[in-house]
Amino acid sequence: MxxxxxxxxxxxxxxxxxxxxxxxxxxxxxxxxxxxxxxxxxxxxxxxxxxxxxxxxxxxxxxxxxxxxxxxxxxxxxxxxxxxxxxxxxxxxxxxxxxxxxxxxxxxxxxxxxxxxGLSWSEDRGPDPTTEYKEFWDKVMTNLTKLKKPLFEMLMDQKYFNGIGNYLRAEIIFRAGDVDPFLPAGMQFARYPKLLDLCRDIPLLAYAKGGGAIKDWDNPFGDGAITEKFMLCYGNKTMSKRKDRNGRTFWYDPKWDDVPASRDDLGDYLYERGGLAR
DNA sequence: TGTTTATGCCGAC
DNA sequence: TCGGCCTAAACAC
Known part of the structure; x- marks a missing residue:
């Protein structure tokens, strides 16, 4: 977990x-x-x-x-x-x-x-978005041009998003509503600063919601610990899913289903939707 | 009985 | 960037 x-x-x-x-x-x-x-x-x-x-x-x-x-x-x-x-x-x-x-x-x-x-925090992992928000914010916003991967894949990069994993990226992006998960991350952070807040607030919400239930480590997966109310997207049958480039399942709002899943077709999509050069 | 899937890295090409 | 590292549960047949 x-x-x-x-x-x-x-x-x-x-x-x-x-x-x-x-x-x-x-x-x-x-x-x-x-x-x-x-x-x-x-x-x-x-x-x-x-x-x-x-x-x-x-x-x-x-x-x-x-x-x-x-x-x-x-x-x-x-x-x-x-x-x-x-x-x-x-x-x-x-x-x-x-x-x-x-x-x-x-x-x-x-x-x-x-x-x-003999070691403390890893040098190649970023600040904690919940406890070191300002450093987290600075690190992302001063490196926007480096965040070229699509948002849904970028959020798994521990160099910038230490602590975000497969369920948190799904819940963050789902709650961002109007933010296209398949456009380059740097562009989306520039357009939607609320994404930074969500990277802090959704993990905090997971912590708050799970507080009473996850204590039973004998049964950490089976008791629906964080599910009701918190887990809106990840693992939800009414949502869409596709594999990312690392083979991880990405759960997302079906309203983004028209975004091409093939990398070959994505160039045209970026040109139309992202204002990028081909 | 066999296949797929799982909240993550990690290192060999 | 892709397979490898592991066990076990859920699912397919």
Whole structure:
């Protein structure tokens, strides 16, 4: 489930269940390709922060001010789960054991999630549109000429839109209403500054709507957590869909169905609708 | 029983 | 830019 809002939930969850807890050991599942962790403390606290689609975990020494960091991404299925020790979920790939017979596990069925010790936020990912809005706005608006890909594909570029993924781009574009998703992104941001606001407000809405429901990580996908009221477009049978150039399904309002899906025909379309040279 | 699909990257051409 | 990385559930036959 992990886009910007879910990373915030995950970070919240780690902080909630780790509050006041002392951890004593970190362990990696050998099947996972990422490097083992080396937490150089015998007793430590854990704290988490999220930014876009990344998390940073802080391991704080019980006996000093020293700490180490681990940067984590969630892939398609990553999440954290606190259990009794010995009852960790299948597909737990990192386990942090407390001194109270509990384990905080990083659970990830598909193993697309990654971690690396000693790192903080990635240099090649942009600001978080919800917590660093001004930097986000500046970065987009000062690079309009570089945003040449169509809006619906550009919104997945983490260099500018850190935290936006496949469902958020669908919901952002759907709510933008009159904004053609298939025209070049830079042009659309220049024409419709409200797009910048939506890149902040829709992830915030997802966070607000999901607040009560996503906590049940035993059943993160099946309970319609964010669906009613929030998920208007993504996965909706009455909407249209097509594959983007990366093979991801893009859900959109059927009113844009006349936009050519073939790249060969798109040149003429841009000339007519976008005012661009052929 | 086989195929398609899944909220994401990542690196080899 | 395209296939690869993974498991599991939903769907097709």
């Amino acid at each position: 992990p886009e910007l809002a879910e990373l915030k939930f995950t970070s919240d969850y780690v902080n909630q269940v780790s509050e006041g807890v002392t951890f004593v050991k970190a362990e990696k599942n050998p099947i996972h390709k990422c490097d083992d962790l080396n937490i150089p403390f015998t007793k430590f606290k854990i704290k988490a922060k999220s930014k876009g689609k990344e998390m940073v975990l802080y391991f704080l020494d019980h006996y000093s001010d020293k700490f180490v960091t681990v940067r984590i991404t969630m892939g398609m299925s990553g999440h954290f789960k606190l259990t009794h020790t010995g009852e960790e979920a299948k597909h737990s790939h990192l386990k942090f054991y407390s001194d109270a017979d509990t384990t905080l596990s990083f659970v990830d069925v598909r193993r697309f999630g990654k971690w690396k010790q």
